[in-house]
Amino acid sequence: MNSIVCIKRVPDTETRVRIGPDGKNIDPSGVKYVLNPFDEFALEEAIRLKEKAGAGTITVMTVGEDDSKETLRTALAMGADQAVLLRARPGMDALPVARALADAIRSRDFDLVMFGKQAVDDDNMQVPSMVAELLKLPSATVVVELEVADGRVVARREVEGGHEVVEFGLPAVISAQKGLNEPRYPSLKGIMAAKKKPMEEVDIELGAARLSVDALNLPPERSGAGFKGEGAEAVPELVRMLHQEAKAI
Amino acid sequence: MSTNVLAFAELRDGVLRPTAAEAVAAARGLADELGGSVDAVAIGPPGTSEAVAALGSAGADRAFVAEDESFRNYHPDAALRALEQVAAAGDYAAVVFSASMQGKDLAPRAAVRLDAPLATDVTSIAVDSGVITARRPVYAGKAMADVRFDGAPALLSVRPNVFTPGQRDTTPQVESIDVAADPTRQVVTGIESAARESLDVSEATIVVAGGRGLQGPDKWGIIEDLVDALGPDATIGASRAVVDAGWRPHSEQVGQTGKVVSPSLYFAIGISGAIQHLAGMRTAKVIVAVNKDPDAPIFNIADYGIVGDLFEVVPLMAEEIRKVRSSG
Numbered sequence: 331m332n333s334i335v336c337i338k339r340v341p342d343t344e345t346r347v348r349i350g351p352d353g354k355n356i357d358p359s360g361v362k363y364v365l366n367p368f369d370e371f372a373l374e375e376a377i378r379l380k381e382k383a384g385a386g387t388i389t390v391m392t393v394g395e396d397d398s399k400e401t402l403r404t405a406l407a408m409g410a411d412q413a414v415l416l417r418a419r420p421g422m423d424a425l426p427v428a429r430a431l432a433d434a435i436r437s438r439d440f441d442l443v444m445f446g447k448q449a450v451d452d453d454n455m456q457v458p459s460m461v462a463e464l465l466k467l468p469s470a471t472v473v474v475e476l477e478v479a480d481g482r483v484v485a486r487r488e489v490e491g492g493h494e495v496v497e498f499g500l501p502a503v504i505s506a507q508k509g510l511n512e513p514r515y516p517s518l519k520g521i522m523a524a525k526k527k528p529m530e531e532v533d534i535e536l537g538a539a540r541l542s543v544d545a546l547n548l549p550p551e552r553s554g555a556g557f558k559g560e561g562a563e564a565v566p567e568l569v570r571m572l573h574q575e576a577k578a579i
Numbered sequence: 580m581s582t583n584v585l586a587f588a589e590l591r592d593g594v595l596r597p598t599a600a601e602a603v604a605a606a607r608g609l610a611d612e613l614g615g616s617v618d619a620v621a622i623g624p625p626g627t628s629e630a631v632a633a634l635g636s637a638g639a640d641r642a643f644v645a646e647d648e649s650f651r652n653y654h655p656d657a658a659l660r661a662l663e664q665v666a667a668a669g670d671y672a673a674v675v676f677s678a679s680m681q682g683k684d685l686a687p688r689a690a691v692r693l694d695a696p697l698a699t700d701v702t703s704i705a706v707d708s709g710v711i712t713a714r715r716p717v718y719a720g721k722a723m724a725d726v727r728f729d730g731a732p733a734l735l736s737v738r739p740n741v742f743t744p745g746q747r748d749t750t751p752q753v754e755s756i757d758v759a760a761d762p763t764r765q766v767v768t769g770i771e772s773a774a775r776e777s778l779d780v781s782e783a784t785i786v787v788a789g790g791r792g793l794q795g796p797d798k799w800g801i802i803e804d805l806v807d808a809l810g811p812d813a814t815i816g817a818s819r820a821v822v823d824a825g826w827r828p829h830s831e832q833v834g835q836t837g838k839v840v841s842p843s844l845y846f847a848i849g850i851s852g853a854i855q856h857l858a859g860m861r862t863a864k865v866i867v868a869v870n871k872d873p874d875a876p877i878f879n880i881a882d883y884g885i886v887g888d889l890f891e892v893v894p895l896m897a898e899e900i901r902k903v904r905s906s907g
Contacts, residue, residue: 341718343836343854356718423696425697450836451718453718456686456697459686459687462688472680472684474829487684490596490782494653498765541698542727543726546717547722547725549720552861552882557884559885561888562891566899569902579904
């Protein structure tokens with residue numbers, strides 16, 4: 331079972347976002363960067379599938395700058411076998427990034443290409459479906475349950491109010507949603523082993539972006555509680571205001 | 580420059596989803612600015628041609644429809660063929676999808692097929708000297724990005740509950756198109772619905788979200804009762820803490836690793852307001868917070884707050900809301 335898991339280095343979800351001096355990006359100073367949380371589910375699933383099959387290679391791949399090597403090492407420490415850094419700076423436009431990944435994946439031997447359902451920075455949720463389309467492969471996004479047997483896949487993907495059941499053959503593309511599994515923490519042994527695992531570095535040129543950021547702004551501040559009551563006795567007044575002032579009920 | 584806008588209208592089991600009208604409404608707003616017309620495209624089972632007539636009130640001038648029994652479930656390959664066919668025959672400045680679970684799966688595939696840029700989860704659309712621009716949340720809404728398209732068509736998926744369909748008195752001209760069901764790379768065999776038939780937290784107009792203050796998975800009866808009191812537009816949400824603790828399913832989670840929601844009314848019950856949670860609900864029109872800690876960060880963004888014991892406050896709230904709703 332060979333898997334390619336595409337990952338991204340992103341700010342930790344507890345980050346308080348500040349706008350950088352160019353007005354188009356966040357201010358990275360003091361921000362803790364982590365492996366995108368949804369990518370952990372993808373990688374964990376790839377590791378479990380490999381363990382179940384008893385054989386295979388897991389390749390982690392990213393489009394990023396040199397600081398992404400640390401993120402790739404984290405993935406190697408979790409259990410991936412080898413890493414590929416496609417060195418470039420990804421922007422808001424997802425299609426050039428998807429093309430770069432598809433080009434790098436195409437010549438490799440794989441059964442599954444796995445992603446987190448979205449990166450928690452740009453929240454684009456585009457690259458997995460795009461890579462599937464570029465490679466002309468079946469796919470399921472936002473997967474919460476995955477069964478792989480005899481070259482066939484049954485995936486349950488999250489949709490509004492339930493799970494959609496999708497069936498297809500390998501090779502295929504999957505994006506992972508929280509709930510798919512419980513990702514493991516890298517063990518000390520894994521961290522030591524990761525240092526010796528191979529990391530390929532390739533300089534790439536991303537295609538021209540056709541979606542660009544004019545400005546990045548903080549959302550308007552909310553003014554905070556105009557009404558702050560104490561205990562159950564405040565309830566009738568609150569409900570009256572919701573009804574008459576806010577017209578929300 | 581082309582001025583017409585195409586909207587992809589999503590159906591489930593032969594029924595238009597509410598987000599279909601929202602996608603058409605967003606397309607209508609853009610087409611009005613450009614001075615063009617709005618076409619919708621839909622695939623579905625027999626009867627879809629009749630179902631799409633409802634898109635007229637949201638602003639569709641024409642609707643292209645492909646019917647086949649195998650389109651009852653989501654059929655991405657056929658949907659792409661329909662989109663390609665309609666897009667090739669027309670001249671569209673933009674193609675609008677809903678940022679639903681289907682739209683977010685389909686739109687990036689369409690971006691590859693149409694070789695066009697895509698902006699996800701858009702909350703507003705504008706035209707600046709002939710160039711389409713859009714605003715969209717990033718970092719789960721901790722920041723808003725103003726983006727600019729270079730090249731047509733511009734592909735956009737619009738966030739649910741943001742673009743309100745108008746009430747036009749028009750019926751679209753429906754044209755059927757031939758779209759093959761095969762070949763297909765994947766087959767959707769059906770949808771397994773959640774045990775409790777309810778609105779999805781990303782689409783409900785009222786969300787009652789509970790957090791660690793509920794103290795345990797067996798204490799959610801008061802939340803369910805408040806949802807019930809608020810009527811059919813309300814549903815349950817949850818904080819990351821209670822989802823991680825296994826009290827509630829992940830599908831209910833609001834926040835950066837859950838869903839980003841924009842309901843008209845949001846109740847945060849026993850939720851202190853971690854940054855990643857606030858990011859996921861701060862665009863709600865009205866926020867009500869109930870928490871025993873007067874310094875909880877949730878009160879910094881809530882419009883209405885009650886400091887107190889939620890086990891006393893919430894049942895009374897449900898009772899008072901029932902009174903108000905029954906008196907009209």
